[in-house]
Amino acid sequence: MLHRVKVLVGVSGGIAAYKVVDLVSKLVRERAEVKVIMTKNACEFITPLTFSSLSKNPVYLNDFSKDGIIPHLALARWADIFVIAPATANIIGKCANGIGDDLLSTTFLAYNGPTIFVPSMNSKMYERSTTQKNLSILKSMGCTILEPDIGRLASGEVGIGRYPDNEVILNEIMRIVVYKSLLFGKRILVTAGPTREFIDPVRFITNRSSGKMGYEMAKAAYMMGGDVKLITGVTQLPISLKGIERRHVATAKEMLNAVREEIEGIDMLIMAAAVADYRPKEIKSQKIKKDEEQLILTLERTEDILKELKERKRDTQTFIGFAAETEEHIENARKKVVEKGLDYIVLNDVSKEDIGFESDENEVLLLDRRGEIIAHIPRKQKVQVAKEILEIVLERG
Ligand SMILES: Cc1cc2nc3c(=O)[nH]c(=O)nc-3n(C[C@H](O)[C@H](O)[C@H](O)COP(=O)(O)O)c2cc1C
Structure with missing residues (x-):
């Protein structure tokens, strides 16, 4: 850098x-x-x-x-x-x-x-x-x-x-x-990390997101002069985030509630969290015993945060989402950007083992609200990818 x-x-x-x-x-x-x-x-x-x-x-x-x-x-x-x-x-x-x-x-x-x-x-x-x-x-x-x-x-x-x-x-x-003050005076809300959906008091369903990309987005926005708030799932990240206000959540529902409370008056939302799509229909109040040969969990859909936010979004606000796909990447990202009313979507191919989840590096495509690919950011450190995403978005106004 x-x-x-x-x-x-x-x-x-x-x-x-x-x-x-x-x-x-x-x-x-x-x-x-x-x-x-x-x-x-x-x-x-x-x-x-x-x-x-x-x-x-x-x-x-x-x-x-x-x-x-x-x-x-x-x-x-x-x-x-x-x-x-x-x-x-x-x-x-x-x-x-x-x-x-x-x-x-x-x-x-x-x-x-x-x-x-x-x-x-x-x-x-x-x-x-x-x-x-x-x-x-x-x-x-x-x-x-x-x-x-x-x-x-x-x-x-x-x-x-x-x-x-x-x-x-x-x-x-x-x-x-290194950073231009492109976000000076702007309020930015970033979500990052995985969510946890509890099965019983000691077990939960989660995903492989390390939260690194979201944290780097928050850091890049702060470096560009933004007033940044980060809503984060549980992560083990050592990234230094002095100057960024952090709010910790665990489940998709907590993430939605936190976003609802913080969204008022923000200029940009960066949804980099890997929010669970499903959660156990019933959370057992006691630890499940290993008495049965098989255990069948029934899952239900979690709230769709972006769908809810779409209704409230103002024209002056910029919403950036992330898509982690393993197949038919571009088609799925196109669908998501349009359906969820996002301004931009950052597409990661998480089927590649050496980039994406848990890695320090990433390679992404950036699509606009019509689903057009506007940039390919080749493989580099996530900190640099984050900076470039924001520069491209901000230069487009
Ligand atoms: C063991 C020791 C530790 C010191 N630690 C500090 C310190 O951490 N901060 C400080 O302002 N002065 C400290 N001082 C005092 C400075 O060394 C002293 O004011 C000196 O004149 C500073 O010179 P300079 O600013 O030209 O380097 C320490 C002095 C000694 C003997």
Whole structure:
């Protein structure tokens, strides 16, 4: 996702400096070009060699090179985005007040692109009025400040000030440099994951959906500036979704009720959940004993969420559905898009073992409301597929 994006990482002297090693490694894995500046005090916590080995670039330590290059100006010109992590109270104070007494603070003075500060310190230092004032100055300058986590601090105390998950920082970098703000000010409702239809208190019928595609759709919509709510079935996903409000449901009926409650005033609905079509007609109140040789379950149809929503849909709203088919894919998707009054349908061929369910990758066709194929998105990471689906839909207006 970050191919050719030039990320300048400024490391200052906080206890979390070692955690930035993983951030640099993640950035390199996303194919970003990475250069690292370290303050003198950061070198007390971690050696420049670690960063130069990972970034495959020299680490910049001082402003007085003798080879005719002026590092702070060259680095400020080079960077697409500047991430200061961990940002000590000291570097925050210097950057907010125009002090340039080392390479990191001087580069910040010379740079006018997007900047993310990752404050990380003891909670007393973080809550100190001078630190808060300096952070609001940086905010007013247009910098992004990532709120530190609450938890156990290096001192053993519990409080605010922990360095956040690197996934959160990575998402923020992507949100700023990769995604266009096409959904700014829009309200998006996404459903994801499988539903569970109970047979008795311990058993249920479900399906193979991992929820990954829906979560990636929610994330892409959030990255594009949308105000996103996610209604999710039970999943085991580690995907970081900071900034997205999540509501958990289990059954198709709960999913329908949640959608009914949340649909008011939304601009876009993305129905990526794999909702059960059938559920046991009777749910036993006690665990079924294994007394019988055979057990016959009678199933009944669940509510058709999209059919119900069709009646309420306004012209200004965009509804995107998903079809997971194993045969006669295009015909079935065409039927579904028209019958359910959707604007778009994303068609997955789930009979292919290496894409679709549970996989990190997908290959899809996108059909419009008349059932015409408007795009083929070849096999790629689900995060990229999600981004492309939204870009195509939004470019068509
Ligand atoms: C063991 C130790 C841990 C520290 N951890 C932090 C920290 O997490 N956050 C912070 O703002 N300062 C921390 N400090 C204080 C900074 O290192 C100090 O303010 C220093 O001047 C920062 O320099 P720099 O901003 O130029 O890197 C720590 C100091 C020590 C000795």
